[in-house]
Amino acid sequence: DPDIGLFVMPYDTDVNKLVGVNYRVEPLSVRLARLGLLTDADEISPEMIELSTAIYDPDTFGDPSTDVFEAHAGDPIRFRVVSGYSEQNQVFSVEAHSWGLTPTLEGTDVVSSRYLTPGGVLNVEIEAAGGPQHRPGDYMWGNHRLPYQKAGQWGLMRVLDPNETTDLVPLDELSGSGG
Numbered sequence: 001d002p003d004i005g006l007f008v009m010p011y012d013t014d015v016n017k018l019v020g021v022n023y024r025v026e027p028l029s030v031r032l033a034r035l036g037l038l039t040d041a042d043e044i045s046p047e048m049i050e051l052s053t054a055i056y057d058p059d060t061f062g063d064p065s066t067d068v069f070e071a072h073a074g075d076p077i078r079f080r081v082v083s084g085y086s087e088q089n090q091v092f093s094v095e096a097h098s099w100g101l102t103p104t105l106e107g108t109d110v111v112s113s114r115y116l117t118p119g120g121v122l123n124v125e126i127e128a129a130g131g132p133q134h135r136p137g138d139y140m141w142g143n144h145r146l147p148y149q150k151a152g153q154w155g156l157m158r159v160l161d162p163n164e165t166t167d168l169v170p171l172d173e174l175s176g177s178g179g
Contacts, residue, residue: 015151021142025152026064031055056140058156066142066155071129072162073136079124083116090116091144092124094157096131099124113144130159 019025032038032055035048044052054060058068071077081092093113100108103125114122128134142154160166 015147019143019148019151019153021066021153021155024066026066026154027152028055028150028154031061034061056138056154056156058138064155066152068156068158069141070158070160070166070168072164072166072168073128073130073134073159074162075129077126077129077157079122079126079141081116081122081124083118083120085119087118088148089118090120090148090153092116092122092142093144094124094126094141095139096135097126097129097139097157098131099126129157134162135159136161136164 029038032052035044035052036042037044037052051060058064069077079092079094083090091113092115098110098112101111101114102108103123114124116122130136130139136159139157139159140154141157143149160168
């Protein structure tokens with residue numbers, strides 16, 4: 001076997017199957033097929049350029065099958081990310097958000113994506129939904145490695161206006177601490 005003893009990791013440039021998140025999957029190929037794009041080599045026609053830029057937009061394509069997490073703008077958020085076993089490292093990210101590499105350590109490095117080793121675990125603690133400006137809107141979360149994102153490892157974090165009425169329960173009400 002020519003690969004035995006190599007000091008390099010053979011990173012996949014394509015993933016030839018679907019990969020899920022919480023037992024759900026949203027392959028980008030399905031959304032791209034609606035534009036007539038079946039392979040990466042297919043050209044995007046001029047009339048489809050604008051639509052193709054909205055590939056993650058729920059107003060255009062609907063919510064993904066994967067999780068759509070909700071939070072009010074400015075609320076703290078925690079993602080607990082577990083990577084199933086594979087020979088490939090993964091990279092978790094949340095669009096337009098960053099977090100402390102070691103949240104309990106003052107002066108820690110701030111990152112906007114983080115790798116996971118096979119079988120690895122991440123606790124991502126984001127100080128404010130909607131980023132520093134607390135902007136409502138939809139933000140993509142998922143695997144920052146495009147082949148895995150295309151195979152279905154992505155979803156949305158919907159940041160709501162703080163005055164918007166929802167079914168979300170404030171954390172202090174859940175814990176019974178009252179503050």
